[in-house]
Amino acid sequence: MKLGFGLYKHMLNEAHYKFSKQCGATHLVIHLVDYFGHEKNNKENANQPIGENEGWGKAGSANQIWTLEELLAIKKEINSYGLELEAIENFDPAHWHDILLDGPKKEAQIEDLKQLIRNVGKAGIPVFGYNFSLAGVAARDVGEYARGGAVSVGMNGGNDTPIPNGMVWNMVYDENAPEGTIPRISHDELWSRLQYFLNELIPVAEEAGVKLAAHPDDPPMPYVRNTPRLVYQPEMYQKLIDMKPSNSNNLEFCLGSIAEMTEGDVYEATDSYSKQEKIAYIHFRNIVGKVPNYKEVFVDEGDIDMMKILKILKKNNFEGVLIPDHTPQMTCDGAWYAGMAYAMGYMKGLIKMINNN
Numbered sequence: 001m002k003l004g005f006g007l008y009k010h011m012l013n014e015a016h017y018k019f020s021k022q023c024g025a026t027h028l029v030i031h032l033v034d035y036f037g038h039e040k041n042n043k044e045n046a047n048q049p050i051g052e053n054e055g056w057g058k059a060g061s062a063n064q065i066w067t068l069e070e071l072l073a074i075k076k077e078i079n080s081y082g083l084e085l086e087a088i089e090n091f092d093p094a095h096w097h098d099i100l101l102d103g104p105k106k107e108a109q110i111e112d113l114k115q116l117i118r119n120v121g122k123a124g125i126p127v128f129g130y131n132f133s134l135a136g137v138a139a140r141d142v143g144e145y146a147r148g149g150a151v152s153v154g155m156n157g158g159n160d161t162p163i164p165n166g167m168v169w170n171m172v173y174d175e176n177a178p179e180g181t182i183p184r185i186s187h188d189e190l191w192s193r194l195q196y197f198l199n200e201l202i203p204v205a206e207e208a209g210v211k212l213a214a215h216p217d218d219p220p221m222p223y224v225r226n227t228p229r230l231v232y233q234p235e236m237y238q239k240l241i242d243m244k245p246s247n248s249n250n251l252e253f254c255l256g257s258i259a260e261m262t263e264g265d266v267y268e269a270t271d272s273y274s275k276q277e278k279i280a281y282i283h284f285r286n287i288v289g290k291v292p293n294y295k296e297v298f299v300d301e302g303d304i305d306m307m308k309i310l311k312i313l314k315k316n317n318f319e320g321v322l323i324p325d326h327t328p329q330m331t332c333d334g335a336w337y338a339g340m341a342y343a344m345g346y347m348k349g350l351i352k353m354i355n356n357n
C-alpha cells in the first residue's frame, strides 16, 4: 500500500510538493477544477459552503479540456520533487454538465472527455477519479465537530432546495441560464445516464490504459437538493461495476462516505471490493454517525476501526494509494497542513504495524 495526499488546484506548487514529501507521502492525487475560485483569488480557506445558488463557485472554461502538454508539465514538476502522480480527481462541470443532465451538448462533451482520457493515458497518469452526481457534494455544514472543537464538515438533516438552472455538481457552469430549476428525475434515469457515460468512455479508458474510479455519493442520501443519488448504499457500487465489466471500471473508495451509509458494513464493503480488485485508490478518512446526521472527525476518533480496514486490504493484496481525503482543520496558522500531517503520521504508523505483523 502507498501513501499520498490529495492536492487542490491552488496547491499545485513547490510548497505543497515539499510538504507532501516531508510528511512521507510518495504519491499525489490532484484536482484541476478550481473550486471556490481559489486559484483565481489566491484564497486558502477550504470547505466553506458559500450559498445554495453558488455552491463551490464557477466551473472552468467550457471550450478547453486539459491538454497533454499541461498534464505532462504538471507530472514532470511533481516527479522532480520525488513524488508520483497517481490520479486526477474530478471532471470540471464545464466539461460534462450535459452528460450529467442529458442535455443537448452531451455528445460533444463525451467526445471531449474521451480526448481528455486519451491525454491522461499519454501523460502516464494511471487513474481518473470522478463523481457521477447532479447535486455533487452539497447539503452539509461546517462546525466545531471534531475532537477539541476542530472545525470540520457535518450533516444535520440535509437540503432539498432544487438546483437552479445553469448549476450542476455544485458549481455554476452558465451564469446566464434561464430562470428556473433543473427537473426532478428518477434513480433509473440517473443510472441510464451513467450507463451511457460508461459505455462511451470505458473502451477509450481501456485503450488509454487509464482506470476510471467512481466516488460514492457525499453525502450518501437517496436524494439531495431534489436530485436522485447513484451510490448511496454499499451494494450500489456492485451495480456500477457490473454495468460495464472492465479493468478500467473501478472505484475511488471513500471510507467516510461508505461508513455514513445507512445500510451495509464498511468492513464487508472493503473486503468485497478489494477482493474483486476494483479499488483504484482510497479516501482514508473517519466519521461519527450516519446520514442524515454525521460528523467528519480525526482519523483516529471515528466509528471506523482504521487498523481493521488496513488488515482487510493487506489480506486482499491491495497495492493502491491511500490519501487522507479531507481532515478536520486544527487550531493553528496552518490549519489544513496540521490536519494533513497528523493524518499522514497516523497512517504511516498503522502501515508500519501491519507490515511488521
Ligand SMILES: [Mn+2]
Pocket (backbone or CB within 6 Å): 215, 218, 254, 256, 257, 283, 325
Ligand atoms: Mn471522499
